[in-house]
Amino acid sequence: MADSERLSAPGCWAACTTFSRTRKGILLLAEIILCLVILICFSAGTSGYSSLSVVEMVLAIVFFVIYMCDLHTRAPFINWPWSDFFRTLIAAILYLITSIFVLVERGNHSKIAAGVLGLLATCLFGYDAYFTFPLRQQRHTAAPTDPTDGPV
Numbered sequence: 001m002a003d004s005e006r007l008s009a010p011g012c013w014a015a016c017t018t019f020s021r022t023r024k025g026i027l028l029l030a031e032i033i034l035c036l037v038i039l040i041c042f043s044a045g046t047s048g049y050s051s052l053s054v055v056e057m058v059l060a061i062v063f064f065v066i067y068m069c070d071l072h073t074r075a076p077f078i079n080w081p082w083s084d085f086f087r088t089l090i091a092a093i094l095y096l097i098t099s100i101f102v103l104v105e106r107g108n109h110s111k112i113a114a115g116v117l118g119l120l121a122t123c124l125f126g127y128d129a130y131f132t133f134p135l136r137q138q139r140h141t142a143a144p145t146d147p148t149d150g151p152v
Contacts, residue, residue: 019068027128028067031060031091034124038117045111052098056091056125063087085132092125 019025035057042050063084066072072080099118102111 019064023131024067025064027124027131028060028064030124031121031128032057032064034117034121035060038114038121041110041114041117045108045114046102049098049102049114052094056095056121059087059091081132085129088125088129088132092122092129095119095122095125 020029035053039050039053039057042053066080072078095118099115099122102115102118105111
């Protein structure tokens with residue numbers, strides 16, 4: 001009964017707005033919007049670099065939906081935190097490389113804007129990767145080191 005209520009339209013909208021107010025939700029929405037703006041700038045200048053923006057925008061949308069609908073708890077066989085960490089780390093590295101190439105080429109204004117926004121995307125994805133990684137470390141608790149047979 002609760003699952004049918006969760007899948008209803010008001011429940012879905014509430015889940016979306018609730019998740020989009022969290023730090024992870026805000027980061028994913030910012031990644032989606034920034035990738036869309038970079039895609040528009042690259043499409044106006046040179047379409048050869050636009051594939052990175054498309055792929056990262058699609059992956060950010062997929063992870064947004066997965067976290068919003070709590071699908072990561074229903075598929076425990078995939079390590080979602082590590083997947084998200086590697087997604088953001090690889091995106092930061094690729095955006096850095098692409099932005100450097102674009103800025104060195106010195107194209108038109110839209111290409112330069114895409115390069116600068118790519119550096120901003122590098123910072124955003126790097127920030128997301130930095131704050132995603134410690135969450136993995138907090139899951140593991142240290143084993144007790146006290147002797148179980150009493151004081152020696």
